[in-house]
Amino acid sequence: MYIGEFILWLSSAIKPETRKKLKKDYSDNSMKLSEVAKDYTTESVSHNPRPIGPYYAYNDRYLEIRGGMLENFRGIITWISLAIFFIPYSSGDLGLNILLKLYHHERGNVASGIFAIIFFLIIFLVSTYLCIRYFRYVCRLELFTLRHIRVRFNRVTRQVYVQRPKYCGGIAVFKWEHIMPANFGETGSDMGGTNVVNLFTFHPYKTGFPVAQSVGVGKNTYNPQDYKDEWEFIRRYMEDGPKNLPKPRLSTHLPMPFHGVEGHISPMIHLAKNNPSVIMILMLIPVFLILLPFYTMGYFISECLCWQPRWPKVIRQAGIPGKPLPKETTLSDYPPEVQKAILDNSQEWGVIDDETGELIDYGQFKRPKKKASRKRKTKATKQAEKPIKENSED
Structure with missing residues (x-):
């Protein structure tokens, strides 16, 4: 943005x-x-x-x-940011679940559980550091x-x-x-x-x-x-x-789901008008059905997570x-x-x-x-x- x-x-x-x-x-x-x-x-x-x-x-x-x-x-950057944020979140969640199972004696192999906790902890710490140190300059866009x-x-x-x-x-x-x-x-x-x-x-x-x-x-x-x-x-x-x-x-000023529709659908209409062929229309169908909702939802999430x-x-x-x-x-x-x-x-x-x-x-x-x-x-x-x-x- x-x-x-x-x-x-x-x-x-x-x-x-x-x-x-x-x-x-x-x-x-x-x-x-x-x-x-x-x-x-x-x-x-x-x-x-x-x-x-x-x-x-x-x-x-x-x-x-x-x-x-x-x-x-x-x-676009919103979806990329959420995908990257999912790495420390998922690693921290998995490590915490294993720790709770060991604490409540719900897991038999203690050694493998401790190894998994250390593994997920390293991923969590490294990915969190990279997000705070570097990726915050990208996601803030x-x-x-x-x-x-x-x-x-x-x-x-x-x-x-x-x-x-x-x-x-x-x-x-x-x-x-x-x-x-x-x-x-x-x-x-x-x-x-x-x-x-x-x-x-x-x-x-x-x-x-x-x-x-x-x-x-x-x-x-x-x-x-x-x-x-x-x-x-x-x-x-x-x-x-x-x-x-x-x-x-x-x-x-409030976030609205339809705010991102017009910005993405206008180029599609422009392409269809300038290239009124069957091939172009067939190419635009998956864009309209898949990418347009994808971009629109990312636009709405971005608005909701901003002030x-x-x-x-x-x-x-x-x-x-x-x-x-x-x-x-x-x-x-x-x-x-x-x-x-x-x-x-x-x-x-x-x-x-x-x-x-x-x-x-x-x-x-x-x-x-x-x-x-x-x-x-x-x-x-x-x-x-x-x-x-x-x-x-x-």
């Missing part, structure tokens, strides 16, 4: 040592100045604004929509975490709030004017037929944050016009208000007269080691001048070097500054 967000945040906050171990080179995500400097909130891209959703809140102050890039695959990523657009404060787990970047606050639709741009190229959600990006050229942050909202779709229609709905809401817009149907947290108080009250404005996310909001990693990865996000084709220095590439140069200067002038201080004291 959070694989996309985790990979994006890992690539933005990966440490240099980890980058070397993974043999991951620095990528080139440079964009043209005309693309990043443009204000996308003022230009209409559709004559048919539609709230595709799912939406969780909609009023005069804010609207809230579900985020997440791979919600349609939710349930769908279990024992936030039930959904939520994105709130507040038209009073003109801010965008993104609620994510801490290992995916945590809660972030951006200015509305800094948002950039990523599924369609100035060139007119659309991500048709890709079955992805509506992607929005906050580029460092606008935000001042060293790296770009992205968030996906709404449902997966094969229709490129859906991206524009829903973006237009959000844009008009933020710019003009909800007066002349269709009111979206609100979804519940829906509240927004921080400052975000809940944002836009109410007399209440403070939430602070925009900055580099100082993260721990020192994460700050260093983010600054190291800032060099990936460049801006190219449209006319010269050269990179524009907008303060993102020289931050680490400036800090280092100040340190070198301090060491070099330490002896020279000392006698000056002594003379001034005299």
Whole structure:
């Protein structure tokens, strides 16, 4: 479920040592100045604004929509996690049953019983350690975490709030004017037929944050016009208000068995429409009868084993007269080691001048070097500054 967000945040906050171990080179995500400097909130891209959703809140102050890039695959990691969790559970249960039988003298061969207890105890301890030490980083992508990523657009404060787990970047606050639709741009190229959600990006050229942050909202779709229609709905809401817009149907935060059906059945319908052959239909029958219930049940279990947290108080009250404005996310909001990693990865996000084709220095590439140069200067002038201080004291 959070694989996309985790990979994006890992690539933005990966440490240099980890980058070397993974043999991951620095990528080139440079964009043209005309693309990043443009204000996308003022230009209409559709004559048919539609709230595709799912939406969780909609009023005069804010609207809230579900985020997440791979919600349609939710349930796969859940089943894998439950299968792995079954190893320590079953080994512990078998060992305990044998111990109770020996205690109640219900088992004749004591030596074989003790050997079995030791064997199952070793499996239990080793599998439990591996789950706690390593596999928890995998299972938390769908279990024992936030039930959904939520994105709130507040038209009073003109801010965008993104609620994510801490290992995916945590809660972030951006200015509305800094948002950039990523599924369609100035060139007119659309991500048709890709079955992805509506992607929005906050580029460092606008935000001042060293790296770009992205968030996906709404449902997966094969229709490129859906991206524009829903973006237009959000844009008009933020710019003009909800007066002349269709009111979206609100979804519940609670787990529901049917939540996972649509995300898995839409690709099947798309395949059937584009390949209306007998072979394709015969292939989809076992998928519909076996895999669809399998994925849907995994989706429901994942929802049940997650929780829906509240927004921080400052975000809940944002836009109410007399209440403070939430602070925009900055580099100082993260721990020192994460700050260093983010600054190291800032060099990936460049801006190219449209006319010269050269990179524009907008303060993102020289931050680490400036800090280092100040340190070198301090060491070099330490002896020279000392006698000056002594003379001034005299």
